[in-house]
Amino acid sequence: MDILLETLTDEWQSLVRLTPQIVVAIIVLLASIIIGRVVGRVVVGVLSRGNFRPTHQSFFRKLSIWLIAILGFIVALNVLGLKSLAGSLVAGGGITAIVLGFAFRQIGENLLAGFFLAFSRPFEVGDLIESGNLQGIVQSIELRSTHIRAADGRDIFIPSSEIFNNPVTNFTRDGLRRLSFKVGIDYADDSEKARRMLFETAQSVENVLSSPAPGAIFSGLLAQYVELEVYFWIDTFDPKVDLGTVRNEVIERCRRNLVSSGFTVSSNVTSNLALGGYGPVEVRVGNAAS
Numbered sequence: 001m002d003i004l005l006e007t008l009t010d011e012w013q014s015l016v017r018l019t020p021q022i023v024v025a026i027i028v029l030l031a032s033i034i035i036g037r038v039v040g041r042v043v044v045g046v047l048s049r050g051n052f053r054p055t056h057q058s059f060f061r062k063l064s065i066w067l068i069a070i071l072g073f074i075v076a077l078n079v080l081g082l083k084s085l086a087g088s089l090v091a092g093g094g095i096t097a098i099v100l101g102f103a104f105r106q107i108g109e110n111l112l113a114g115f116f117l118a119f120s121r122p123f124e125v126g127d128l129i130e131s132g133n134l135q136g137i138v139q140s141i142e143l144r145s146t147h148i149r150a151a152d153g154r155d156i157f158i159p160s161s162e163i164f165n166n167p168v169t170n171f172t173r174d175g176l177r178r179l180s181f182k183v184g185i186d187y188a189d190d191s192e193k194a195r196r197m198l199f200e201t202a203q204s205v206e207n208v209l210s211s212p213a214p215g216a217i218f219s220g221l222l223a224q225y226v227e228l229e230v231y232f233w234i235d236t237f238d239p240k241v242d243l244g245t246v247r248n249e250v251i252e253r254c255r256r257n258l259v260s261s262g263f264t265v266s267s268n269v270t271s272n273l274a275l276g277g278y279g280p281v282e283v284r285v286g287n288a289a290s
Helices: 003-050 054-079 084-092 093-103 103-122 162-165 191-204 245-258
Strands: 129-130 134-141 145-149 157-160 168-170 176-185 215-221 226-234
Touching: 003 054, 103 162, 134 157, 145 162, 157 162, 176 191, 176 245, 191 215, 191 226, 191 245, 226 245
Parallel strands: none
Antiparallel strands: 129 134, 129 168, 134 145, 145 157, 176 226, 215 226
């Protein structure tokens, strides 16, 4: 019992003697974090004047914070008298990185992919993108993943390695979005007249761009009808333009004009027969035995 008390007393006295060093080490560590944040803000300010992307600004801000924090941690170890430990951390950093790379290969792939994407990322926050079978509006961009929000409200986090290795479709990079729909008319109708009318109708809708110009083309001669495709462009950078509203307006006007002009609008499951050119059809109702 006496040996235990003597040991605890010696350890306590050692801790008391180290208290000033521990306090200084904590101050150094906290100061390094604060300095890192200040340096990060300065770096962002400098990069913002150089027209760097927000993604690049965020990357260098975090890099500055981490580098200064690690430097402060090493200095704090030296203050505590753990110079050998600090030296081994610096000397063994490469080996540690290799070991951790194998242990956390997938995490390392995402971080490395995020690093390269930070300088060549084909999208920004607010863009509508598609990667693989995932589509949504970009909410935030980090080194490990990209956060997108799908049309149905789902929040999806795509790992950076998947975006780096797979094709990415950006629907809104230049602000232009092409929309289209198809409609069928009867073979007996004047298809060229219908095509011109659909083109003029799409052109007359508000918020449909004149350049690139809309168009209407023949897209197929199907078994039941002649198929036409109408396409048009909108400016997604314009906050007053709603994609769904413009598309609905173009489709409804085209449908109305086709019907009012006497065209027979065909379905993709049935065949429409125009009976106007034939004589009266006699229908008899009676028993089969009569």
